[in-house]
Ligand SMILES: O=C([O-])CC(=O)C(=O)O
């Protein structure tokens with residue numbers, strides 16, 4: 336099956352069973368080609384006179400759209416423009432983003448999407464995806480039936496409670512599933528006609544939003560506890576009934592819900608939590624590339640985390656799994672991991688809030704004399720002085736906590752400190768890369784969650800890798816679809832991390848982006864990840880066995896590219 340046939344089939348799928356014509360086609364962003372409709376199509380589809388006479392190519396249109404994009408001054412305006420283009424003509428939107436990925440990814444995704452979520456109500460233009468609000472829960476099935484695409488393969492769902500590092504944005508959180516799915520299509524070749532962003536509106540505890548007369552969401556405080564989990568279950572079961580093969584990605588749920596939901600549903604359908612598992616896989620992939628670049632062995636390093644939430648603990652568990660894979664026992668691997676939160680080092684002499692933190696607590700007998708005072712609280716600085724980590728990872732959501740003193744202490748203890756301030760968006764970062772380079776006198780290997788330009792220090796250029804889930808989840812999705820996997824196993828996430836680190840290795844030297852391959856190569860990286868994920872799904876018994884060649888062909892067949900194809904009228 337060729338790519339051309341793939342896309343053409345989707346377009347016809349959308350036309351059937353009620354054939355569209357005239358304005359209805361121009362109003363459908365998946366069908367609309369605007370000025371690129373041929374004369375034949377204009378006649379057959381009832382478009383004569385609805386478009387200006389000059390017929391353009393996709394390239395001509397992309398040039399004009401880029402001109403328009405460039406005229407906007409603020410990043411939010413650029414975001415609004417691109418979103419409007421997406422709602423008008425998706426192929427043109429994807430072509431533009433495809434051709435200007437480095438420039439446009441931060442606009443449609445982190446960090447600008449954060450501001451777009453905060454101002455979602457003000458900038459709201461037209462519908463995309465589905466809102467399922469708590470008061471409409473009896474209509475869940477009908478709402479799913481109303482999705483424009485009929486053959487949905489990937490859903491990204493949020494309840495808007497923990498949008499990036501920006502907290503509760505209520506219904507405005509919808510910006511995130513939309514942005515993530517755009518990346519699925521542009522970086523992972525997932526046909527946009529098969530994707531569906533969903534926001535579960537269970538209210539918001541964000542006073543500013545509730546009081547805002549323009550707020551588009553349900554004006555109610557968040558429902559919680561049993562009611563919340565019952566609602567989530569209604570949703571997940573309806574999804575399973577309607578699209579049993581779908582990939583359901585949970586995104587930006589609050590800490591208290593993210594892990595229980597993952598545990599509850601990961602054996603019921605093909606699902607994963609991007610903030611826990613995607614972040615863990617991309618961080619381990621980047622870390623494997625970093626220890627290689629620093630010429631040290633991961634198993635001999637201590638790793639300190641600032642932030643012991645679900646993202647931090649998810650990464651920590653994945654690092655432990657990597658150390659075990661490399662030969663340590665699990666108990667030994669756990670001794671290398673130090674989680675620090677606002678109360679200091681997490682140890683078993685204090686009460687951990689969640690079971691997933693308890694598993695990562697250090698033994699108090701080991702660290703009892705680390706405290707600078709007589710309390711049981713051991714600060715980040717003390718942990719660094721005592722544990723002498725080579726690796727420091729920030730997932731705190733709190734800006735500025737990697738101070739000069741912290742970075743200098745890291746540099747004192749190791750030849751090549753590996754420093755990952757991962758909090759998103761940009762304003763939440765634990766330390767600016769330029770400061771980390773300066774304070775470590777150019778020694779640190781850095782990766783951030785949001786994009787940063789290279790840093791120039793003492794005449795040398797230091798590229799900053801963007802260790803962001805976007806390197807991982809599109810490839811995981813592609814691998815699942817191509818292999819028709821029924822579940823997402825831990826092994827598949829580890830396979831994705833290793834494939835990313837190998838793609839990075841193959842690229843170092845020519846790379847402008849530091850530890851990771853340049854964004855321009857992301858589609859190739861996604862295909863490598865997809866192959867590794869698909870093969871692992873087969874060996875974990877959640878996908879039927881095929882040869883590597885067959886899986887590779889399936890990945891290439893599944894990979895969608897933004898091109899126009901002839902549209903025929905169907906009766
Ligand atoms: O969207 C991003 O940039 C990464 C992510 O999932 C988050 O921070 O929640």
Ligand SMILES: [Mg+2]
Nearest residue numbers: 499586587610
């Ligand atoms: Mg997220």
